[in-house]
Amino acid sequence: MENIEEKVKSVLLEVLDVKPEAIVSTASFIDDLDATSIDIVEILTALQNTFDVDISDDEAQQIQTVQDAVNFLNAAIAKKKTKA
Numbered sequence: 001m002e003n004i005e006e007k008v009k010s011v012l013l014e015v016l017d018v019k020p021e022a023i024v025s026t027a028s029f030i031d032d033l034d035a036t037s038i039d040i041v042e043i044l045t046a047l048q049n050t051f052d053v054d055i056s057d058d059e060a061q062q063i064q065t066v067q068d069a070v071n072f073l074n075a076a077i078a079k080k081k082t083k084a
Contacts, residue, residue: 004051004077005070011046012066015039025067043069051077 009023018033029035029043044060047053047069053076055063063069 004073005066007050008047008066008069008073011043011050015042015046023066025065025070027066028064029066030064047073053077053080 005025009020012018012023012029012033013020016033016035016039022033027033029040035043040060044055044063048055051073053073055072055076059072063072
């Protein structure tokens with residue numbers, strides 16, 4: 001099974017017109033990957049659907065890099081497992 005970081009990269013490759021090597025953990029969606037605000041909405045929606053998690057507007061504002069997304073998803077999935 002793919003790990004979270006690989007799935008995040010896969011989502012980014014589907015939404016953004018970037019080369020796979022551009023998607024590194026420190027890459028900023030806007031500054032490094034040239035994502036538009038519409039791209040960001042698509043990315044967040046795809047992440048919510050892929051990982052079956054909810055991302056609030058406040059949380060979304062904190063997710064600005066690939067690593068931010070991975071960290072958020074790790075925490076959200078862990079939290080979900082403890083509730084199950």
